[in-house]
Amino acid sequence: MSSKITDSDLELINLGNSLGLDLVSFADLRASQEDAFVDEVRDKALEKMEKEKDNVLKNVNSFYTGSIDFMVSNEPEGKKFFLLETNGGSHRGLSIITKKQQDLLFNGYFEAIIQAVRRNIRKNEKVFVLIGVPVNDALIHEKVIMIEYLRKKFKTSGYTVKIFNTDNYDKHFKAEIVFLIADYRQLSISLSFSNNWIKYKEEEISVLIGDGITRRLKDQNFLKIMKEDFRKIKSIIVNPIFRITDDKSLTYLASFFSKSLLKKYNLRYLLFTKAYTEENLISKLEYLIKMYQKSFIIKPSGGSGGAGVMPVSKEEDSFSIKKILNDSKKEFYAKFMKDRDPYPYTIQEMADFSLINWRERKHTFDLRIYLTQRDGIIVPVGGLARIARGEYSGSLKKQEFVVNLSGYNGQIEVERGIGFSEDNCKLLDLTKEDFVNMFCIGCVLFTSIVKNYSKIINFSDWSKIID
Known part of the structure; x- marks a missing residue:
């Protein structure tokens, strides 16, 4: 990167x-x-x-x-x-808007993550951010640009940050904000839902970026809550209105x-x-x-x-x-x-x-x-x-x-x-x-x-x- x-x-x-x-x-x-x-x-x-x-x-x-x-x-x-x-x-298409416009747009993602930081409902001083991408994504560079923006902004604010992929992910790594990037095929066999948390290999996810993540969750309780009141879900979904x-x-x-x-x-x-x-x-x-x-x-x-x-x-x-x-x-x-x-x-x-x-x-x-x-x-x-x-x-x-x-x-x-x-x-x-x-x-x-x-x-x- x-x-x-x-x-x-x-x-x-x-x-x-x-x-x-x-x-x-x-x-x-x-x-x-x-x-x-x-x-x-x-x-x-x-x-x-x-x-x-x-x-x-x-x-x-x-x-x-x-x-x-x-x-x-x-x-x-x-x-x-x-x-x-x-x-x-x-x-x-984020790489075809200007740097100034990118920064403004990425602030929406930053807002979601900082809300998770303030809530700290995982109770372990760690915010786990899962980013999903399509398989063989021809626009993968746009996720790289976004992650780098967020990494720099959080580090400038004094947070410790670590970025993983599925091959090197270590759930025990000590950092205040941890990013995991994975394609949807990898995630389709690793996601679950319980106690109002969306989980990756049983680890509670703080923030989800990528509509394809929630789209692959077929848990009936999750679908029911999404229809009734998505705010009851403890994981922050960057697009909680994805069904619409x-x-x-x-x-x-x-x-x-x-x-x-x-x-x-x-x-x-x-x-x-x-x-x-x-x-x-x-x-x-x-x-x-x-x-x-x-x-x-x-x-x-x-x-x-x-x-x-x-x-x-x-x-x-x-x-x-x-x-x-x-x-x-x-x-x-x-x-x-x-x-x-x-x-x-x-x-x-x-x-x-x-x-x-x-x-x-x-x-x-x-x-x-x-x-x-x-x-x-x-x-x-x-x-x-x-x-x-x-x-x-x-x-x-x-x-x-x-x-x-x-x-x-x-x-x-x-x-x-x-x-x-x-x-x-x-x-x-x-x-x-x-x-x-x-x-x-x-x-x-x-x-x-x-x-x-x-x-x-x-x-x-x-x-x-x-x-």
Whole structure:
């Protein structure tokens, strides 16, 4: 691990070389970010939300860090934004925001760990932090950067710190803060839950970073407590609302419950519902297409990287819908094997999205906003725009609208990312006020998820089409 992670692009490239990764393109994208622009947008967003306390958390142990993805539509009254998904504590793309923005984002993780330090409910003066990563993670350098930031910050504050992997972990090592980094396959056979603690090989975990850790816990008591009140769990989960961020329909439901508040920030609402079986999914799609004469998108539960996300044209019939569903499941299982169930699927109306000129061709794009907690306030950090790989022709081919930079057979295509800056506003045909509104929507939505957690997680009337 590098002992000096700095703002230098050369340092980022050297870190990549030490891990066998080529990070030159990451440095190029990071150079397209403009701190002064993002700082101004952030300040305006915080000022806009401050009057009604729209981004104030009632409980500081309910959110630490997350992100939200939007697409843009052109309306007669101006730009509107529609929600694609929220993401939890397993951030991807942190090496393409600036050092200043990274520090702000990492403060959310620091906040979780310092809460564990203050609580000291393990009673042994040791805080055990477990960090989970995907198997063969192509973005492992981002976890290295995060751990190094946290190590340096805690050491500067006078704490003793030790970092382990599963091969050299020593549970008896004396340090005030111990980090263990492991991939999800290793963790899947080592995790348990008892006495309201999540445990690694029977050792109580103070803080969990990585949504894949909690996703692999199938203990029925754990699942029951997560549904009733996750605050009863003694281990601090950096994304305790993972059941909502994993399920796109629940994210949309959260925005629906706060639509009067979010409307002032120009969030546009789309039809959505949920389907628990293949038969239910096909019948709902047939009904929606016939009723609304619109195209829709199906999205599996707990997916990432666009795996299994498929468009369904309003021209499709029952036979072709079933084929699309089979293709979706095949793609989903190719990425996640049988570790995850794609059901329940979310069905969402396909909006009329904005296009941009990129490399002399029309392309769709989305915008990702990163968020963090600071002293009980949800704060927007920064983000990036992501451009679809394929030129838009209106055919609804997947590559025309799936924008994930790591969504195609594990390839990382950083060149399709664009930083937030004055110049890139023009490319994206957005104003500074548009960015202010998106920053606000992200903060307000996560605040809403926390506030309405029980109402969202216990919602069951999915016979409805929610408009």
